[in-house]
Amino acid sequence: VKQRIVETAFNDYLSRIDLGEAELTSLPASAIQKIVADLARFKPSALILSDYNKAVFAKTHAGTQLIRFANAHQILTVVDPKPVNAHTFVGAHVVCPNVKEAREIVGASDLTLEELARALQKKMHARFVVITCGNNGMVCFDGTQFTHIPVETMDIVDVTGAGDTVCSLIALALVSGSSLVDACRIANRGASLVVQKRGTATLTAAELREAFRI
Secondary structure: OEEEEEEOOOOEEEEEEEOOHHHOOOOOHHHHHHHHHHHHHHOOOEEEEEOOOOOOOOOOOHHHHHHHHHHHOOOEEEEEOOHHHHHHHOOOOEEOOEHHHHHHHHOOOOOOHHHHHHHHHHHHOOOEEEEEOHHHOEEEEOOOOEEEEOOOOOOOOOOOOHHHHHHHHHHHHHHOOOOHHHHHHHHHHHHHHHOOOOOOOOOOHHHHHHHOOO
16 A cells, blocks of 8 residues: 655655565466466457556566567556566566656666657567656657657646556557557547546546547
8 A cells, every 4th residue: 555645735645655665575386377367358449558566567577478478469568667577577568667667677768759659669579669758758760760749738736657557558559559659649648637636536537528629
């Protein structure tokens, strides 16, 4: 359980308290097998793996097994990896870390964003790379084209869930036929809406359509 301490007058994020860390255990092999069986049963269009380094992917082969299965069954994989477990997500279609995590994964702090995206794609054997850059928006690289997408103008209330929103919308847009750049523009707009809400907020289809005036 994560508890965030926020000063409400100016929406300043002060601290976070994580409860239950000592009780975390690695995901057992039987649980991984059940997830794979469910994927085979339900045949989703996309699989999103968001790593919080809370024992689900740490010290297990869960990421590797799930990506291998998804690739074999034409299931799009979008991964938000923690650097310590990044090796388990090699081969994912899309990797989507923040800029700090990306630099840790490639082991270089002096690269430009374009160089960083290229290095990350090579290290992770990913088809696409998306790097979120906080107040600087995000960048994406499809193996040929590097694109910077500026942050949307907004009043930030709470950034909780912004990264998950980005991964979800990128997955949704890509399986719907969008290009990587268009998928990132959609994700960027969606994240700009979510951070204007307090707490772990969600985004509705109606809100997204209204944002694009569809």
